[in-house]
Amino acid sequence: MPKTGLSSEEIKEKALQIAEEKIRAYSFEKFRLTDIAKELKISQAALYNHFPDKAALLDAISERWLAHMDNTLEHIANKEVPPRQLIVKWFLTYHQLKKEKVLKDPELYKSFNMAAELLKPFIIDHLDNLNRQLLMLVQKAIIAQEIHAKSPENVVQLLLESTISFHHPRMVLDHKDENREGLLKQVVETMLEGFHE
């Protein structure tokens, strides 16, 4: 029986909450494991029973957010709406979620080393999810004859590539004070129109 009266999962969850608070209050660079331990009323070393190291704790925060994002998008992807319209909606939501995150936690983004980030399993998993969802939408749109294309995979790649400034963290940060939803809508619709015939 644990001495805090909490399960490992509960401790983990609380640790992540506190970490997010600290990062928001101070900054990404300055938050300390000792602060988390203090607030949890356990020793700093005891955190290592729940997380292999500090990086793993930080990754867990990102992972949690990405899971939330995947779910929200999945929910949209499964709506009963004409697929082409849904693709536009999906991209707009994707953009909004990223922007929301950047606005809320700019510290979380600034220091991202994208090259290293892309190798992490939970990021790969997230990107897979996005690809899978969008592929499904594109396939539906092809079946519904709303767009025409030999390779739905290629359509997915082109759509994601041409909208990168609306979902790539760095680019989203650059434009955080602008409303670019109208522009995104136009880009996606023009691309879809390009696949029309």
Next chain:
Amino acid sequence: MPKTGLSSEEIKEKALQIAEEKIRAYSFEKFRLTDIAKELKISQAALYNHFPDKAALLDAISERWLAHMDNTLEHIANKEVPPRQLIVKWFLTYHQLKKEKVLKDPELYKSFNMAAELLKPFIIDHLDNLNRQLLMLVQKAIIAQEIHAKSPENVVQLLLESTISFHHPRMVLDHKDENREGLLKQVVETMLEGFHE
């Protein structure tokens, strides 16, 4: 009569050449005005007769390269080729020039603070040039009935936005080891197709 036997313009030009060498040999962060002065055989303080400060010297390097880029693109924009085809060619060249620069001088890019960079007059000038050239091409394409659009300005904006990952320095750096010209071609052609009807 100057004591070096060189005009201010000649000193400036030599200073820029030496600065580029030094940046390439060492790095952006490490190059010193003293090194340039030493090689020019003048005192370090004398450089201030030609450049207001160190930042101005660095800006002059960028400015020179951007001018070269603008000229190359201008030359392409004026070719006698069907405009829609020319737009694709123009984007491919733009991408190649940026990539070339990033591959040659990665140090010049890493430290770029984009927000500050975009306020500099010579950057504004460069972006104006790009917009002007592309606008001309789009207008020609509309006249030739190769694309249909009410607002050529809007077409220009959408084309530049959807291809940003092929010319934004940070994104180009991220993909520097990939050949992405086929992908760029597809994006531009799909967008143009989207404006077709």
Next chain:
DNA sequence: TATGTTATAAATATAATAATTTATAACATA
């Protein structure tokens, strides 16, 4: 007057050291 000099003040970078934080080890207890 434009371009150069030397001297020096102000700002930055570097290096050595101290302090803090992260991570591991050895052990305790429900």
Next chain:
DNA sequence: TATGTTATAAATTATTATATTTATAACATA
């Protein structure tokens, strides 16, 4: 045995002093 403790080694970060670099000033000369 899972989760906790304290002690401490290893790594990182802050601090401070020193050296270097950038920028300005006062002045020289073609």
